[in-house]
Amino acid sequence: MLSKIVRTVTNEFMLFIVVFGLYIIAHGHLTPGGGFQGGAVIVSGVVMLLVAFNSQELKKTLRERTLSIMESTGALIFIALAFAGIGAAFFYNFLVGTPIFGRIPGPGPNPGDIWTGGVIPLMNLAVGLKVVAGLSAVVLAMALFSSGEEIEE
Amino acid sequence: MRKVVGLIVLLVVIVFLVSGMLRLIHPFGYPDASDMDDYIIQNAQEETGSNNVVTSVVFDYRGFDTLGEATILFTAVTGVLLLLRTEKRRKEGS
Numbered sequence: 001m002l003s004k005i006v007r008t009v010t011n012e013f014m015l016f017i018v019v020f021g022l023y024i025i026a027h028g029h030l031t032p033g034g035g036f037q038g039g040a041v042i043v044s045g046v047v048m049l050l051v052a053f054n055s056q057e058l059k060k061t062l063r064e065r066t067l068s069i070m071e072s073t074g075a076l077i078f079i080a081l082a083f084a085g086i087g088a089a090f091f092y093n094f095l096v097g098t099p100i101f102g103r104i105p106g107p108g109p110n111p112g113d114i115w116t117g118g119v120i121p122l123m124n125l126a127v128g129l130k131v132v133a134g135l136s137a138v139v140l141a142m143a144l145f146s147s148g149e150e151i152e153e
Numbered sequence: 154m155r156k157v158v159g160l161i162v163l164l165v166v167i168v169f170l171v172s173g174m175l176r177l178i179h180p181f182g183y184p185d186a187s188d189m190d191d192y193i194i195q196n197a198q199e200e201t202g203s204n205n206v207v208t209s210v211v212f213d214y215r216g217f218d219t220l221g222e223a224t225i226l227f228t229a230v231t232g233v234l235l236l237l238r239t240e241k242r243r244k245e246g247s
Binding site for chain 1: 204
């Protein structure tokens with residue numbers, strides 16, 4: 001466990017890192033980024049927590065079972081959205097033109113709005129959930145393994 | 154003797170590979186086949202409704218590849234958790 005200054009700064013910064021990661025995930029269809037990138041940003045915050053506090057402290061809040069369920073949920077949502085458009089094709093964007101995320105932006109460069117993209121924002125959210133849970137589980141398992149402890153079920 | 158032969162073979166292979174690579178270089182921004190690019194650039198916004206054309210390729214046109222990417226991540230996480238988990242087995246009767 002590092003000094004009190006580092007722990008306090010980590011606690012304050014964690015909120016901003018999570019908000020920035022969620023922004024990147026949610027605006028994946030408008031600005032550069034998406035589920036994988038935003039998820040990696042949030043996991044960098046988890047790694048910062050892991051460095052500032054030790055892995056025993058973090059083990060109490062981040063359960064491996066919860067992370068597994070989160071990751072599987074993200075994968076299932078992703079595949080379910082892919083199969084939902086199976087009437088036309090696998091991964092067909094069936095939400096374009098419908099009231100949900102269905103607005104179509106004008107041609108050419110424009111700022112666009114958040115309510116476009118069809119299934120793409122939903123898939124970004126699912127992939128983001130999956131990346132956050134999966135990489136957090138990997139990092140936590142490696143830290144616990146190197147410290148000689150084991151993950152609690 | 155063996156080192157000299159190895160060096161000559163290495164030089165021949167390097168010349169072969171570099172000459173093959175030089176033949177593939179074309180001017181930047183002018184790919185050989187651009188039908189797919191032109192179609193996606195022209196139609197991606199109205200077909201997928203997404204302003205970020207790269208994301209619309211990743212999650213819509215090439216969604217199947219992204220599914221493979223997600224599967225790779227899932228497999229990696231499964232392997233790491235399987236290898237690094239040293240969970241104690243519960244003793245029977247306790």
